[in-house]
Amino acid sequence: MDIGGREIERRVTRFKQACREAGIKLTHQRLEIFREMAQTQDHPDAESVYTRVRKRVPTVSMDTVYRTLWMLNDLGLVTTLGQAHERTRFDANLKRHHHFVCVRCGLTRDFYSDVLDALNVEESTKDVGRVESTVVEVRGVCHDCEKKGEKRRSSGNGAGSDPVAKESHLTRGGTPFFMENAARSFTMT
Ligand SMILES: [Zn+2]
Ligand SMILES: [Zn+2]
Numbered sequence: 001m002d003i004g005g006r007e008i009e010r011r012v013t014r015f016k017q018a019c020r021e022a023g024i025k026l027t028h029q030r031l032e033i034f035r036e037m038a039q040t041q042d043h044p045d046a047e048s049v050y051t052r053v054r055k056r057v058p059t060v061s062m063d064t065v066y067r068t069l070w071m072l073n074d075l076g077l078v079t080t081l082g083q084a085h086e087r088t089r090f091d092a093n094l095k096r097h098h099h100f101v102c103v104r105c106g107l108t109r110d111f112y113s114d115v116l117d118a119l120n121v122e123e124s125t126k127d128v129g130r131v132e133s134t135v136v137e138v139r140g141v142c143h144d145c146e147k148k149g150e151k152r153r154s155s156g157n158g159a160g161s162d163p164v165a166k167e168s169h170l171t172r173g174g175t176p177f178f179m180e181n182a183a184r185s186f187t188m189t
Contacts, residue, residue, distance in 0.1 A: 003039060003093075011038040011077075011092055018075045032057050033068045037078055037092040043099075043108045045087045081108070098135055102142035111138075 015034045019026045036053050037044075044052075050065040069090050072078040081089040081099070089108070096117055097110040116136045125131055141149070 003041060008035075008038050015072075015077055018077055022075060024071070024075075029053075029057055029060050029064055030068050030071075032060070033065055034072060034077070034092075037069075037072065037090060040092075041109060043081055043089045043091050045089045047087075049090070099137045100142075101137055101139050102145055103139050104141055104145040107142045107144075109142075 012031075012035060015031075015038070016026060018024075019030070024030075032053050033049060036049055040052075042048070046062070046066045046069055049069065050060070050062045053060050053065060069078065072092075073080060073090070077094070078090045078092045079094070081091060091110075093110050095112070097112050098116050100109045100111050101107070113136075116134075119134055119136070121134055122131055
């Protein structure tokens, strides 16, 4: 599922408008950093964004990428994944969505689900804090990894001891997932 040119342009327009409203100068570098975020489905970390943007804008620095991503976060134009102590990954999809994460290669893709959107976990989490949003992370094996696993199995010697076979047995079927309840507030700068 591609993001589509129209959606990318919509995101870029929203970015320009947000910069204007917040009085932030719309520099070429900031625009290119946001454009990279707007067109990717990867949920990249700052380093990956830097590597990609540098191909088009050789003068960009890691520091600028880092600061721009957190500025986008403060503006509400991207969100972040995972916990604070992990290498933060960024996400420019502001539509309500959930994440499929491949347990083998780490691929993270958005998906949409009315069923998950309707989840009400207020009661279960009331002792911990107030829920602001619910993002479900579904873990599984992506099609690419599944294909690689099959290839390895068919050319391998003795499928019984194949660690890939064992792993797929564990992760297939009842898909394990956990919920990540974002309970933090953003400060506008
Ligand atoms: Zn995978
Ligand atoms: Zn996402």
